[in-house]
Amino acid sequence: MNALRPEVYTLWMALGCYFVGAVVSWQNAIAWRPRETAVLMALAAGLILLAMAIAQRWARLGHGPFFNMFEVLTSNLFSLGLIYALVYWRYQRIRPTARIVLPILLIMALWLWSLDPLDSHFPATYATPILWFHVLLGKFFLGASLVAVGISGAVILRRYDACANWFVQMADDTKLDNLAWRFMQAALIFESAMLIMGALWAQDAWGRYWAWDPLETWAFITWLTLAGAIHLRAACRISPFQGALMIGAVFVIAFLTFFGVPFVTVAPHKGAV
Amino acid sequence: MTDMLKRLGSTRLTLLGFGALGLTLFAREMFGVPASWWVIMLLGVLALNLAAALIVRPRLRQETGLFIFHLALLALLILAGIGRLTHFDGHIEVMEGNAFSAREVVVDSRGPLHPDWLPSVNFHQGPFSVDYAPGVRRARTRTQIVVQTESGTEVRALGDGVAFVARGFRFYTTHNKGIAVVLTWLPTNGEAITGAVHMPGYPLFDWKQDNRWQPPNGPDIRFWLHLSTPLQDDRAWTLSSDHVTGTLVVNTQGRRIELMRGESVRFGGGELRFDELRGWMGYRIFFDPTLPWLFGSAIVAVIGLALQFWQQSRRLERGVVGVWLSAKGAR
Numbered sequence: 001m002n003a004l005r006p007e008v009y010t011l012w013m014a015l016g017c018y019f020v021g022a023v024v025s026w027q028n029a030i031a032w033r034p035r036e037t038a039v040l041m042a043l044a045a046g047l048i049l050l051a052m053a054i055a056q057r058w059a060r061l062g063h064g065p066f067f068n069m070f071e072v073l074t075s076n077l078f079s080l081g082l083i084y085a086l087v088y089w090r091y092q093r094i095r096p097t098a099r100i101v102l103p104i105l106l107i108m109a110l111w112l113w114s115l116d117p118l119d120s121h122f123p124a125t126y127a128t129p130i131l132w133f134h135v136l137l138g139k140f141f142l143g144a145s146l147v148a149v150g151i152s153g154a155v156i157l158r159r160y161d162a163c164a165n166w167f168v169q170m171a172d173d174t175k176l177d178n179l180a181w182r183f184m185q186a187a188l189i190f191e192s193a194m195l196i197m198g199a200l201w202a203q204d205a206w207g208r209y210w211a212w213d214p215l216e217t218w219a220f221i222t223w224l225t226l227a228g229a230i231h232l233r234a235a236c237r238i239s240p241f242q243g244a245l246m247i248g249a250v251f252v253i254a255f256l257t258f259f260g261v262p263f264v265t266v267a268p269h270k271g272a273v
Numbered sequence: 274m275t276d277m278l279k280r281l282g283s284t285r286l287t288l289l290g291f292g293a294l295g296l297t298l299f300a301r302e303m304f305g306v307p308a309s310w311w312v313i314m315l316l317g318v319l320a321l322n323l324a325a326a327l328i329v330r331p332r333l334r335q336e337t338g339l340f341i342f343h344l345a346l347l348a349l350l351i352l353a354g355i356g357r358l359t360h361f362d363g364h365i366e367v368m369e370g371n372a373f374s375a376r377e378v379v380v381d382s383r384g385p386l387h388p389d390w391l392p393s394v395n396f397h398q399g400p401f402s403v404d405y406a407p408g409v410r411r412a413r414t415r416t417q418i419v420v421q422t423e424s425g426t427e428v429r430a431l432g433d434g435v436a437f438v439a440r441g442f443r444f445y446t447t448h449n450k451g452i453a454v455v456l457t458w459l460p461t462n463g464e465a466i467t468g469a470v471h472m473p474g475y476p477l478f479d480w481k482q483d484n485r486w487q488p489p490n491g492p493d494i495r496f497w498l499h500l501s502t503p504l505q506d507d508r509a510w511t512l513s514s515d516h517v518t519g520t521l522v523v524n525t526q527g528r529r530i531e532l533m534r535g536e537s538v539r540f541g542g543g544e545l546r547f548d549e550l551r552g553w554m555g556y557r558i559f560f561d562p563t564l565p566w567l568f569g570s571a572i573v574a575v576i577g578l579a580l581q582f583w584q585q586s587r588r589l590e591r592g593v594v595g596v597w598l599s600a601k602g603a604r
Contacts, residue, residue: 121410124433182589189578196571204434207445207557208362209564217302221295228291235284 007056008117010049011074015109017046018081022102029099029166036088036095039102043085050078063122066135071120072259073112076139081105083143084150094179096167097150100157104146108259125205134201137194141187142258148183149251151176152244159241177240180247181233188226191254195219218257226250275329282325290319313357320350338581345574352563352570358384361391361442361560367398368453368469368553369514378558387560394439396420399428401554402513403450409476409506414446416554442560449555451475452517454498458488460543471553472498476512479504491542497522498550514552521547 021042024035054065054074065071084101087094154167155176170176198219199209210216229246232238238246280286294315301308324347327333327340334340362381367373375392399417406412415432420439431437437444453469460466466489472482482498500519521532523545530538537546 121406121408121412124411124413127413128434178589182586185582185585189575189582192571192578193575196568196575199571200568203559203564204436207436207443207447207559209561209567212298212301214302217298221298221302224291224295224298228288228295231284231287231291235288 005057005060005117007053007060010056011053011117012113014046014049014053015077015113017042017049018077018102018105018109021046021098022106025096025098025102029096036092039095039098040085040088043081043088043102047078047081047085050074050081054078061119061122063120063126066126066131067120067122068118069259070112070115070117072262073108073115075135076142076258077105077108077112079139080108080143080146083140084146087147093170094147094151096170097147097154099166100153101146101150104149128201128204130197130201130204134194134197137190137197138258141190141194142254144183144187144190145247145251145254148180148187148247151180151183152247155180155240155244156248173240177243181230181243184226184247184250185230188223188230191219191223191226195223215257215261218253218261222250222254222257225253278325278329281321282327282329283322284326286322287319287326290315290322294319316350316353320347320354323347323350336581336584338577338579338584341577342574342581343577345570345577348570349567349574352567356384356561356563356567358386359388359560359562360384361387361558363558364447364449364555365558366449366451366471366553366555368471369398369400369551371469372397390440391442391558391560394442396429396437396439396444398554400514401446401450401552402511404509404511405476406509407507409504411448412509414450416446441562442558445557445559447555447557448477449474450512451478451553451555452482452498452500452514452519453551453553454496454521455548455551456486457546457548458491458543459537459546460488460490463489467548469551469553470496472496474555476504488543488545492525492540494545495524497524512552514550517550517552519550 021039024038024042028035028039057071057074058064065075084098084105088098154170155173157163158167158170171179198216202211202216203209229250232246233243294312297306297308297311297315300306301312323343327343327347332339333343361383363378363383364381365373365378373394373396375394378391397419399419401414401416403414404412413433415430418429418431418437420427420429420437429437431444431446433446451472451474453471455467455469457465457467468486470484470486472478472484475482479500482500483496485493485495487493498519498521500517502516502518518534523530523532523538526540528540532538532547534547534549537544539545
């Protein structure tokens, strides 16, 4: 294991802030004492510390958090946290979704905590501005999906008596369903654009725009699932509950594509060659 | 006819196509099921479904964003089909100082309608260098080629992300590169022949720098290249043929001979001279005339999606969800 660098301590503090945010959001649900500003403050503190940790590592290694699992998870905890914090700040009505979204971020944080903060080598094929567009669009895609999952989670959970009070201040299921699918439609735009940028990058880096490598195949399966879900909702009578389940399924596939596939394959897409 | 078009353009068929395509790709990815033809067939069905839907479903034509997106998607599928019919995918190793020869290209795949323009491409391989970080991790690749143009010769610099494009063929440097042994065979009777034996990729196969060659009317010869500078993985270094020296071990007819640069050995049928070491660069060759059109269609498709989203969002903002969402307070 590498010696712990200062950035790792900063990172643990950031994850601690996310933990506090998640705990306070649940305290809001259980103790019925809304402390929404406290959640936002914890998120903001976590984001500032995460940005510092990323900057410290960047300055030391000379490249951004793009390559190994430790870097990708750190970077996504920042981007997903930032997107959710902006939505949380802008739309007060959907703030109870923090009870679903923050635990998801916490699971990612626990995963990150279990990893060795190995230094990475930046492959020459990654030294292109296209990478930035590709990665940023991917982050917007996953961020929009995460917000939709938060809203859908409320639709699913409040069907059960034990959780009925947790989301009582949110709108009825139909309104939430419409809203969640707006985020999924935005996610489709970002995912489509991410695939285009990925193809452009692959053409420059490896001389082929699409080769059905494992990550490309799974990214396309994610696109198909998302596009299929949007078509299914448009063509058939889908209840908000069923719609929420579909959103959850798309998010799971997207999550596995983002964090599972690139790290269980040695295909060139990983940029190792 | 209209009924058939309606069925062909139905959303149910779209969903069926999506599902079948998704499952096919899943089976291919998880269980290694050969699925290329199924994928092509399903994409074909989805293209027909999309074309029919654009004709029979007025909503797809009435909403500008939706129309642009679906039309661009159809163009994308058609262009991808044309691309597969005309494409070329191959690779080649070119030694420093040598000219590119289309005859030596290894064809990986080519479409049935591919225009055979590759023999008209010409360039000479110049020097190259590849940087390595500690741990033998590849960093920057730089290479020069010399191209014959109408106004004379022109030196081009290639490398990571910079391809050489000629007659639509795109030449990309790859991780595959290595060292070639330049030899001259001087037969007892006849003309001297100079050629090169490419050793396996370096440093990927640094432990296996061997190869075989049989000169015309000569014995089968096995070569092993022992490099003077061993591979060091604890520091940064640069691979370049300028820095490479080594001993060539020649095994033939039960004899083992070590040759330094410029030395020669005589055995049955002639004399073999070890002239020098040079580098060889491996290129990937890609041809697909639809590339810029594919990119353009994909961008238009995303613009269409974004337009549709924007139009729907404006409606939503004016509706009950928008009113509820933009309200302040927890309830």
